[in-house]
Amino acid sequence: MEHRFYDLNVAFYNEHLLERAEYLGLSGICIVARSTDNIDEYLEKIKKIREGTKMDVVTGVLIEEKPNKILGLAKTLRRKVELILVSGGDYETNRMACSSDYVDILCHPEKGRKDPGVDHICCREAKEHNTIIELNFRELISAIGMERIRELNKMKEIVRLCNKTKAKFIVNSGAKNIFELRSGRELSSLSFCSGASMQDALIANSEIPEKLISINREKLKQPIKGVEYER
Amino acid sequence: MKDKIKTLPSSYREKKRYVVFEIISDQKIEFEELIKSVFNYTINLIGILGVAKTNFRFMSDLYNEKKQIFVLRCLPKDVELIRLSMALITEINEKNVCIRSLGVTGTIKSARRKYLDILKT
Structure with missing residues (x-):
């Protein structure tokens, strides 16, 4: 069976992006806006982008706020965009994102930390509230030497916890330029090398985002x- | 007497996989700088012992400079590791690159056949 791969965290847009993503074999991408951006303008832009392509372009907002503001922002944005992402790193933020029904993806929970940023409690909460924990490929690319070893170690720990608690995880590129985009199989190889089974690694980047x-x-x-309309 | 061991029977030989990669870049990448980067990044990720254990080999005769395609050989269980180490390459000799895998085959012959239109020089 052929997988339809998704990349749900692309932090830039230019005219070559969709062409490159299609060339890399991605079925869909989420061009992420910041919570401080003008959301109506962003939605208009995505609408225009969708007209010129067959690719599945997803709308999403990355919230980079203090833990006490996240929930309020997520609630208001939930009715406008398809995905709500929260920028992790701080334990309180990670915990808040994992235990919220309004948040879809917790991005890089290990950023700027010595530990993975999520514990068994967070993972259990994430499983309960259907929050997906993200492994960011860009974090790995940008790290060098000892930092890269630590980054891989943290990712391995996140995958181990997710396997144990049956929480969902995803690998996103987090690309900020066209050369940081990666194809689905390359993204899956990171989770496989971090300890996930081959099937889990492939599903994490194809079926789980598609379903979400x-x-x-x-x-x-x-x-x-x-409430739904009846036709 | 010739100083050469006999060829091992096929059942005694280790299984191999050939992973075909494509370089995506605005500038042309030379063979020497590519091979240097491939080995550097692979050793950087899995170490010298890891590379030795994977039966890693750069198939230089299958390198297509025009289409920027190259083939790496490794053990079947290490395909994903090699894929990841290639995915980590972002720069070769200060040129921005992105390397993607086109596919995995079991023999050189099938690599040539499957990617014939690509591998033909």
């Missing part, structure tokens, strides 16, 4: 939570 996006799109169509 389709559920969120259904939710966006609902006028009120849980």
Whole structure:
């Protein structure tokens, strides 16, 4: 079976991006906006981008705020965009993101830390609230020497905890330029080398994001939570 | 008497996999700088002992300079490791690059056949 790979954290946009993503074999990408950006302008831009391509372009907002502001922002943005991502690093932020129903992806929980940033409690909460924990490929590319060893070690620990608690994880490129984009198989190879099984590694970048996006799109169509129009 | 061992029977030989990679870059990458970077990045990720254990080899006769395609040989269980080490390459001789894998084959012949239109010089 052929997998449809997704990259749910691309932090830039230029005219060559979609062409390159298609060439790399990605079925869909999420061009992420910051929570401080103008969301209406961003949605307009994505609408225009979608017209000119067959690729699945997903809308998403990356929240980089203090833990006490995350929940409020996520609640308001939930009705506008398909994905809510939270920039992790701080334990309180990681815990908040894992235990929130409004957050879809917790990005780089290990950033700037000596430990993986998530513990068994966070992972259990993430499993319960369907939050996906992200491994960021860019964090690995940008690290050199001893830093890269530590980064790989933290990723290995996150995958081990996710396997143990059956929480979901995903590998995103976090690309800030066109050369940092990676194909689906390359992203999957990182989770495989961090200790996941081959099947889990492939599913993490194909079926899990696809399912998440389709559920969120259904939710966006609902006028009120849980209410659907009957045709 | 010739100083050469006899060829091992096929059942005694270790299984191999050939991973075909493509270099995506704005500038042309020379063979020497490519081979240097490939070995540097692989040793950097898995170490000298790791590289030795993977039966790693750069198939220089399958290198296509025009299409910027190269083939690496390794053990079947180490394919993903090699894929990851190639994915970590972002720069070769100060030129921005992105390396993607095209596929994995079991023999050189099938690598040539499957990617014939690509590998033909």
